[in-house]
Each structure stands twice: as C-alpha cells, then as structure tokens.
Amino acid sequence: MNALPDFRLHRPATLDEAVRLKAQIEHPACVAGGSDILVNLRRGLAKPGDLIDLSGLRDLDAIERIGDELWIGALTTLARLTRDGAVAAAYPALAEAAATVAGPTHRAAATLGGNLCQDTRCVYYNQSEWWRDGNAYCLKHCGEKCHVVAKSDRCYATYHGDLAPVLMALGASAIVARAGGLRRLPVENLFREDGAHYLTLAPDEILAAIALPPLNGRAAYVKGRVRESVDFPLTGIAAALKREGDVIAALRVAITGMNSAPLMVDVSKLIGKPWNDETATLLSNALRSRATALATTLAGPKYRRRAMQGLARRLMDQVWAHG
Amino acid sequence: MKSILSVTVNGRRREDAIPDNLLLIDYLRDGLGLTGTKQGCDGGECGACTVLVDDEPRLACSTLALQVQGRRVETIEGLAGDGDLTPLQRAFQDKLGTECGFCTPGMILAAEALLRRNPHPGREEIKQALSGNLCRCAGHAQIVAAVETAAESRKNETAMEGAR
Amino acid sequence: MNTQDMRIPRADASQDKSAAKVSGKARYAADIPANGALVGRILRAKIPHARIVSIDVSQALALEGVAAVCTGADCPAPLGGAATEFPLARDKARYRGEAVAAVAARDEATAEQAIRLIRVEYEKLPAYFDAKKAMGEGAEAIHADKPGNILREAHATSGDVEAGFAAAELTREKSIKFGEVNPAQLEPNATLVEVGRDGGLILHAATQAPQDVRACVAQGLGMDEAQIRVENAYVGGGFGARSECAPFEIIAALLARKAKRSVRLKQTREETFLGHRGRPETHVAVKLGMMKDGRFTACQVQTTQTGGAYASRSAADGAAPGLYALHARQHDLLRACANLPPCGGAAGAAESIAGVEALINEMAGELGLDPLAVRALNAPRELADCLEAVKQASGWAERRGQTPKGRGLGLACGRLTEGDDGGVAALALEVSVDEVTGKATAHKLWIAAHVGGALDPRAAESRIRTGVWMGLGRALSEETRYVDGKMLHGNLLDYRMPTLVESPDVEVVVIGAADAAPADASPVDPRTGANWAAGLSAAVMPALMGAVHEAAGVWPHTLPLSPDRVSDLLDARDRVKK
Ligand SMILES: Cc1cc2nc3c(=O)[nH]c(=O)nc-3n(C[C@H](O)[C@H](O)[C@H](O)COP(=O)(O)OP(=O)(O)OC[C@H]3O[C@@H](n4cnc5c(N)ncnc54)[C@H](O)[C@@H]3O)c2cc1C
Ligand code: FES
Numbered sequence A: 001m002n003a004l005p006d007f008r009l010h011r012p013a014t015l016d017e018a019v020r021l022k023a024q025i026e027h028p029a030c031v032a033g034g035s036d037i038l039v040n041l042r043r044g045l046a047k048p049g050d051l052i053d054l055s056g057l058r059d060l061d062a063i064e065r066i067g068d069e070l071w072i073g074a075l076t077t078l079a080r081l082t083r084d085g086a087v088a089a090a091y092p093a094l095a096e097a098a099a100t101v102a103g104p105t106h107r108a109a110a111t112l113g114g115n116l117c118q119d120t121r122c123v124y125y126n127q128s129e130w131w132r133d134g135n136a137y138c139l140k141h142c143g144e145k146c147h148v149v150a151k152s153d154r155c156y157a158t159y160h161g162d163l164a165p166v167l168m169a170l171g172a173s174a175i176v177a178r179a180g181g182l183r184r185l186p187v188e189n190l191f192r193e194d195g196a197h198y199l200t201l202a203p204d205e206i207l208a209a210i211a212l213p214p215l216n217g218r219a220a221y222v223k224g225r226v227r228e229s230v231d232f233p234l235t236g237i238a239a240a241l242k243r244e245g246d247v248i249a250a251l252r253v254a255i256t257g258m259n260s261a262p263l264m265v266d267v268s269k270l271i272g273k274p275w276n277d278e279t280a281t282l283l284s285n286a287l288r289s290r291a292t293a294l295a296t297t298l299a300g301p302k303y304r305r306r307a308m309q310g311l312a313r314r315l316m317d318q319v320w321a322h323g
Numbered sequence B: 001m002k003s004i005l006s007v008t009v010n011g012r013r014r015e016d017a018i019p020d021n022l023l024l025i026d027y028l029r030d031g032l033g034l035t036g037t038k039q040g041c042d043g044g045e046c047g048a049c050t051v052l053v054d055d056e057p058r059l060a061c062s063t064l065a066l067q068v069q070g071r072r073v074e075t076i077e078g079l080a081g082d083g084d085l086t087p088l089q090r091a092f093q094d095k096l097g098t099e100c101g102f103c104t105p106g107m108i109l110a111a112e113a114l115l116r117r118n119p120h121p122g123r124e125e126i127k128q129a130l131s132g133n134l135c136r137c138a139g140h141a142q143i144v145a146a147v148e149t150a151a152e153s154r155k156n157e158t159a160m161e162g163a164r
Numbered sequence C: 001m002n003t004q005d006m007r008i009p010r011a012d013a014s015q016d017k018s019a020a021k022v023s024g025k026a027r028y029a030a031d032i033p034a035n036g037a038l039v040g041r042i043l044r045a046k047i048p049h050a051r052i053v054s055i056d057v058s059q060a061l062a063l064e065g066v067a068a069v070c071t072g073a074d075c076p077a078p079l080g081g082a083a084t085e086f087p088l089a090r091d092k093a094r095y096r097g098e099a100v101a102a103v104a105a106r107d108e109a110t111a112e113q114a115i116r117l118i119r120v121e122y123e124k125l126p127a128y129f130d131a132k133k134a135m136g137e138g139a140e141a142i143h144a145d146k147p148g149n150i151l152r153e154a155h156a157t158s159g160d161v162e163a164g165f166a167a168a169e170l171t172r173e174k175s176i177k178f179g180e181v182n183p184a185q186l187e188p189n190a191t192l193v194e195v196g197r198d199g200g201l202i203l204h205a206a207t208q209a210p211q212d213v214r215a216c217v218a219q220g221l222g223m224d225e226a227q228i229r230v231e232n233a234y235v236g237g238g239f240g241a242r243s244e245c246a247p248f249e250i251i252a253a254l255l256a257r258k259a260k261r262s263v264r265l266k267q268t269r270e271e272t273f274l275g276h277r278g279r280p281e282t283h284v285a286v287k288l289g290m291m292k293d294g295r296f297t298a299c300q301v302q303t304t305q306t307g308g309a310y311a312s313r314s315a316a317d318g319a320a321p322g323l324y325a326l327h328a329r330q331h332d333l334l335r336a337c338a339n340l341p342p343c344g345g346a347a348g349a350a351e352s353i354a355g356v357e358a359l360i361n362e363m364a365g366e367l368g369l370d371p372l373a374v375r376a377l378n379a380p381r382e383l384a385d386c387l388e389a390v391k392q393a394s395g396w397a398e399r400r401g402q403t404p405k406g407r408g409l410g411l412a413c414g415r416l417t418e419g420d421d422g423g424v425a426a427l428a429l430e431v432s433v434d435e436v437t438g439k440a441t442a443h444k445l446w447i448a449a450h451v452g453g454a455l456d457p458r459a460a461e462s463r464i465r466t467g468v469w470m471g472l473g474r475a476l477s478e479e480t481r482y483v484d485g486k487m488l489h490g491n492l493l494d495y496r497m498p499t500l501v502e503s504p505d506v507e508v509v510v511i512g513a514a515d516a517a518p519a520d521a522s523p524v525d526p527r528t529g530a531n532w533a534a535g536l537s538a539a540v541m542p543a544l545m546g547a548v549h550e551a552a553g554v555w556p557h558t559l560p561l562s563p564d565r566v567s568d569l570l571d572a573r574d575r576v577k578k
C-alpha cells in the first residue's frame, strides 16, 4: 500500500561522489533520514527516477570545532544533536529545539540537513493521491490552483522545520557543496518564500554542513503545538539576545510555521533599548508585519498568530532574564 | 531496479536481491515473513513499525531496505532469540501493557532501545522515549509500569551477575 | 485499589494471547500468510453526493494481471439488510470516499492502475455537511426513504417536566457542540479471503463480530452461511468500528468469488478513517431546574446529531438514561444524515450526559455549591459511593478552590456503557491552562467506578484506564475536519490522538467487582462486548470543562478543548473585561 514509485537508488560513500551524481543525473532527489521525503513519496508527491541516498556519507556526520566555529555535518542525526556535549555546552537552544522535532524514533534517523531542507506543508498537499486528485491537485504539485489563496500565482504551503529559526537566530552559515567546491551562505538565504520552490539550492548542490559562530549572549527556541510530541510547530520562534546592562545590545529573531520559509524578523528598532512593554509592542508589530499564517493547517491562522505573539513575548522575557 | 542487500536480521546474516524502492517494513513483512512489525499508518505517524537498527529505534515504514545495508536489524521476533520471553516482554505481559497488542511490538522495541541506552530511565524519560508510539487502548500507566519493571529486573540481573 | 504489585495468575488462554502479542507471533488479518493471494483495491467516490449514471470497467478488465472487477451490480443485497447501504454503491454515492468499484489483481501496482482505468459517470447532486442544511427546506433527500434527511428521531418523557421547571428555584440552559470523533483503532482495516475447493469462502477478518460478518457476507453474495467460515484473527482495536460487518469484508469476498482465488484487501489509514463508524458531531441543548440546595427538579435534553451518510445497523435507541434519581425528564433526539462518512449507531447518550454534567457544574457554581455535594444529593446509591470514593482519593475537600493560579479541578459523573446497565463512575480531574498558548494540560485524574458484578478487577481497571484515556483524547484534541465533505484529518498527525506525554497520572478505584475468572486486558467488557470509552468520555469532558473554568474563568461550549478553542474563550473573556 502506498508503494514507493520506481526509482534507481544511488548510495554514494563520499560527498564528492554524491555531488558528482547530483550533477550527472537529471532531476535527482535525495534521501537522508527519510522521515520527510519517504513519507511524501509514498503519497505520490513526487516521482523521481533516481534517488540519491546520502545516509552513507561518512564524511558528513562530524561535529567539530573549526577556528572559533562549530561545524555540524548535515548528516548528523537529531538524536545526536540532543545528546552531543559540544552542542549542549555552546548552543543549548539548538539541542533543545532538536529535542522537540517529531518523535524520538524519527529523531534517531532524521538528519540536520533533512530537517532544514524538509518540504513545505499544507492540508491540501499532504494528502493521498486519491484525495488530491479529487481536489484537482494544487499549485505545489500537478495542479493549477492554490486552494489556500484562490487567485494566487504562487504556492503558500508553509515551512514547519524547527531547526532553521534557531540556526538563523544564532547567525549560522550553511556550507553547500557543488561540483566546483564549497560555498557558504547565511542559513536564511537557503530559503525562498515560495511554497513550491522553497529552497535556493541549485539542482547539483548538497547541503554539507552548518557552521555556528560563537554565541555571545543567550538564545532560546519556543514551539507552539497541540501535542507535546510528534507534532510539527504551529508556530515557532527563536531569539538570540546580547544584553548589556539594561539594554538590548544585539538581537536576532526568526520564525517558523508561519510563512513558506523560515524568516528573520526585523528587530532593529529594539536595539539599544531595554526589554519592556514598549519594546514588546515593537517586537509584536515587527512579527505581525512579517508573519502571514494562512489556512494551511487544521488549527486556524488566527490561532497561530496569537500563539506566536504570546510565545515570542514569553521567550524574550526568558532570554532577557537570563541574558 | 534491483540491488543486493547484505544485512543481519535477528542475528542471521542474509543477502537478498531486492528492488531499490522496497521499504524496510515490506522487506521484513513480505520478504522475510516477520509480520510482528506492524503497519499502523500511511507513513511515519504511529510508531507501530519500530524496529532496531544497530540498537537505535527506526521506523521501518519510512526507511528504505537498502538503507540498512551492512547493518544489524532486530525485530520483535528476534528479541528473545529462540528462548522464552525477555524480561521486558514478560513485564509487558504481567503489567497488562498490551491490550489489543497492535502497538506492542513497536512499543517494546522503542522501550528496548531506551533501556540499552539508559538502563535506569525515570518515568518522564520513559514517557518521552515512547511518545512516538501511539497506543489507542492505552494501558499507558501499564506500559510505563512495564518498562520500569523491566529496568528493575535488569538491574537485579546485573547485580546477580556481578555477585557471581 | 493499587494493582501495581498484584500478581494474580491469569487464565491460560489469555496468558497465551498476551504472550503471542509481546513476542510478535500474534497474527492480525494483514499478517496471515497467503501465498499468491491477489491484491484487492477499492475505487472510491470523489464527489460527496451524486447519482451514478454509468460505470465502465472494460479497460480495467482488459489490463493484464487483473483477475476481477466488481461494482454495485455484483451485489444487489443491502449491507446486512440495512435499507440503503450497499457494500459497493449502486444508484448513488452518498459521501466522498464511498466504495464504488473494486479490483483484484496480481500485485498492488496493477490493482492501482486498474482502479484508475475505471470510468464512472456521475450526475452531481447538492450535498450537505451539517444537520441544519441537510434538514433544511427543499433539501435533496440523501436516501429516498428518508425525506427531510432525518435518519432517526426519538422522544422520551417521564414525570411532569413542566411542573418540575415551575418548581425550580434556578433554571438554566446551555448548548454544547461535541466534535465528531473516530475510533482510530491502531490496526488499519484488512481482510484475507480464501477460496475453498468446494467454492466456499474462508475469511480472516479484523472484526469483533465474526457471526455478523458471516451472515452479512452470505447475504451479500447470496450464499449459504454454511459455505462461509470466518476465522478470528487477532484484532487491533475496534471501539465501535468492528462491532458489525463492514462493507469491505463483503467487497473482499465478492472479489475472491469472482476471481476464484484468494484476495487480500488491505486498507490505508486514510481509508480506515473513511469507514470510521465513530461518533457523529453532536449538538446538545440542556435545560436543568434546580432548588437552591442543589436538588434537581427537572431536566430536558435535546440532542441533534450530524450523522454520516449511513449509520451502523446496531443503532442504540434514543432514550438516554440519566444518572440521577430524577423523575421529570425529557429527551429528544434527532439524527440527520449528511454527505459525510458513515458514523456509528450511538444515540448520543454520552453527549447528553456530558451536557447535563457540564450544566450541573455551572449551576452549582452560580449557587455557590460544591459540585460534588450537589451530585451526592441527587445520586442513587452506587453513584454516591463513587463520589465518596473520588472525594477521598482526590482529597477533594482540601484541594477544591485551592489549586494554584492557572490550575483548576473539575468533576463529573458518567456511565461505563451507554445503556442502563453496566455501572457508573465519578471522576475528578486537575488541569492547567496556559494563557499564552491556550493549551489545557491534564495533570491528574481520580476515578471511582462501580462496575456492578462479576469482573476481574484488574481487567476492569485496565478497561477504565482505556476509557478515560479515550475520553481525554476526545476532550483535549481529537476531532475530524472536513472541507466540502473532503476529509482533512485522515492521518494520525492531523487526527490528534494524544501521545504518552499527554497521559496524566490516573488513580483508579474499582467498586463492586465480584468474583470472576482472571481475564485478559481486553478493551471490551466481556459481559456486553462494549468498551467503556464513550461512557467515560461523558464524564471526562465536563470534568475538563469545569477544571478549565476554575483555571481560566471561562465556561467552554465546544469540544474538544484544543488550544485554538481555549484561546478563543480566553480572548472573549478578555474582551469583556476590557
Ligand atoms: C509524524 C512526523 C512528525 C514530524 N514532526 C516534525 C517536527 O515537529 N519538526 C520538524 O522540523 N520536522 C518534523 N517532521 C519532519 C521530519 O521528520 C524532520 O524534518 C526530519 O528532520 C527530516 O530529516 P530527514 O533526514 O529524515 O530528511 P529526509 O526525509 O531524508 O529529507 C528531507 C528533504 O531534505 C533533502 N535533504 C536531506 N539532506 C539533504 C542535504 N544534505 N542536502 C540537500 N538536501 C537534503 C531531501 O532531499 C528531502 O527533500 C516530522 C515528520 C513526521 C513523519
Ligand atoms: S507504520 Fe506508522 S509510523 Fe510506521
């Protein structure tokens, strides 16, 4: 039942080999932990002729210090992120966020790269072939119409990954491998606000690692969901704050579960001010103008916006108190 | 497309030519007749298909069979080997941790993975570790009690071995 | 009673069964080996209400590897003698997902392909997804013999209701909406049908009603019952989904007979949701009369169910038994059919009780009375015993009104089953409400149940836990959702069955269990075959509502109390404050 489409599986052992395969094959798909893509393939959401299994790439699961950065290989499992000493010591927010992803058995297989690159989601998309066929499909896959925003020319499926906002708040870089070598970009630039084309990676590129700069201050992540396990974030907010005495010296805030991409929130107006009701209102306004939650989830957009606002305030109270 | 899978299943090394797109759950159930691994959902949602791969829990329904190449897979059938039941299985039986039983193999393997990693988990750790395994009949208290009992009996066994 | 450390030797049969379950040897319907069995698949309607003009199966039949194709024409007998439900739709398709045709083929891919080659011509009809519209003037009849789309009506009155209300010192009314919920048994539907040499059929079915399956299959295929054998596989939960023959059992048999070969018909989780036979969305309007000391004088309940296109045949009758010694009572039940997947036969007794219990809590609050004392005043002996036991176990007297900010304690009573028999229960529930996320979390639950007669206390306790657990799911997060009759919740992520971390500590007191053989931890009562989930959910829901009121100062009116619902209530509260 829900059999996978026919594909040829490639199991490269090294990153070089994987990148070469990606360049050679037309429209290849990749699988790492499989907890996102295999579920989607079983529902007929893509029919790749070739699938490249990255889970054998031994050179991509290291966690190591390089200069003053911590590099985490893209194949590192989330279970490991929750237990790794170096991560827990330097970036507890990342370990905590990883512990909120899906369920424990998912996390044993799920990878950092897969988490970042996971597909966007929508109630009209994450359905069976029969279901979507009976609904004339949708803009994201095989169809002509977006059922969420009727007359739109782009897909509004929502990005629900938990780790992206934390990495973005932490100012992390993505290290991307391609035939010519590596390139580096801020994690936020991996994403595009378009539900159908949510990644900026080129077809021949593979996410190799994440590089985390030293954290100067305090970071945290908070996730809103119905069940305390398994559920995707209905909203998620990450913040990294540097507090100097009674003012916000530096602040980075990112959100997930709201738009078609995880997004940085413009908090420049808060810098140099203390965290109080006034700056809380500034933050609230900044969030409101950035987040567009639409009816892509069963819990309505109104709820997601409300929870985002309340949780963001709570999160800032917390990092401010401990900053 | 077919490829050769070399894998150890329940202690036995095997080699099989299998389709590239074969899921681990179908390899185990249809290929090897190991139907103790259950399918409770259309993929990734319920935990009923949990098996062990190199001691870690893994959803067989969202894993390709070829992804366990060269690895060690354990299913519920292999837990006790040819012997009786393991203390964990017995605890599920004694503490009424199994009702309709459909979630039970996955639940036991998730618990087994926990106990291998952490022989003395607290109650909250147990709940967390099993939280991806849905149980509808929910002897939830009984399930937690079963894992606690098993942990306790492992402790006693180790103590006895130490004394010998 | 604490059974944690009790070790009663259990009956051998149940011991063997549980050993099979923990060792993976227990074979459920999809586990029975069947070399060379054909793969069955079902074609389902994609429109919610339509006349079937024609079905062309010729291309599917011509496909290599297809052994049989069946349509409604192959089975003129209605399902189990029900009036209008057929295993495969005949004249009309009445909900999105109704089985219209089925194929048996050599493998899954071929079966899928064949399904796609079947051409069905439909004539669309107006469709209704809620009771009001379905019963509205001029609505198209979903079933020819059910004008006005009323599937069932029941009215029951006892005592002088009018006089009761006239005598009351406080009369209040409340409307509550209970979301539709599904059994969501963990084992997806599956059947294996083998064909004997003599043409007889052997069914391995995921059913709790083998006799009924046998009778219905015989009827559906026009065969003699003697030619049909139903082998009982292990069953991965039922909760109302498997207490009678379901269409797919007959479809599998039709395919096997036509193909003259074994057929395995497995369903997806989505299909299992479609065939759910769970509890329909139910509106309950309650009116209760009370004296200032808490004595009830009269009670009136109006229950309206938005049933699916079909209902289980084993429909309960309409009169919901009350819990209390109260003469003046009136109950009116209306069940509409809508173009939604088939629901179970429940007549809303649990929801009616839940509605009354919720209103009792509100009125006790208004009168400044202890809701436990109010109930004790009106309760018959067995229920009073339960209340007393819960009072003791929970430390009610000390706890009530003393919970820290953001926490609350709620109380309610219910029946174990929905009928008059089978025991009563009282429970208290401590809950916290997060004002930011709107999330209600259950922390601790105390329940005392009078199980009334011969039952293994350990098995009874286990069954109570199951019931409480399902009740909590229904109270906190579970519900089905449709857009224009399209099921949105057809997976275990969106149908939010709670996880183990949502599971609160539950303390169980079993009263009145008399000698019985030690039994299996089966979710159903061996005496009645019923589970206690519906009955106990009737107590869990109002207890949660009461606890949420104490924690957050709002009286809920819609269930489940998922975070979005609670948030709406909090916002409404704050708007009034301002
Ligand atoms: C029931 C359920 C609940 C879930 N809950 C959550 C949740 O709460 N939060 C959450 O964030 N996610 C959740 N997920 C989604 C998923 O499990 C996680 O996001 C997981 O981290 C994905 O990692 P993976 O390695 O399994 O990815 P895969 O499924 O292997 O891959 C996902 C995508 O990323 C691409 N990819 C993987 N690695 C790379 C790479 N190195 N370079 C380029 N592309 C790559 C793949 O090609 C694929 O398109 C849930 C999934 C399920 C089934
Ligand atoms: S079968 Fe449900 S998670 Fe694998």
Ligand code: FES
Pocket (backbone or CB within 6 Å): B097, B098, B099, B100, B101, B102, B103, B104, B134, B135, B136, B137, B138, C186, C236, C237
């Ligand atoms: S025992 Fe039935 S699902 Fe867990």
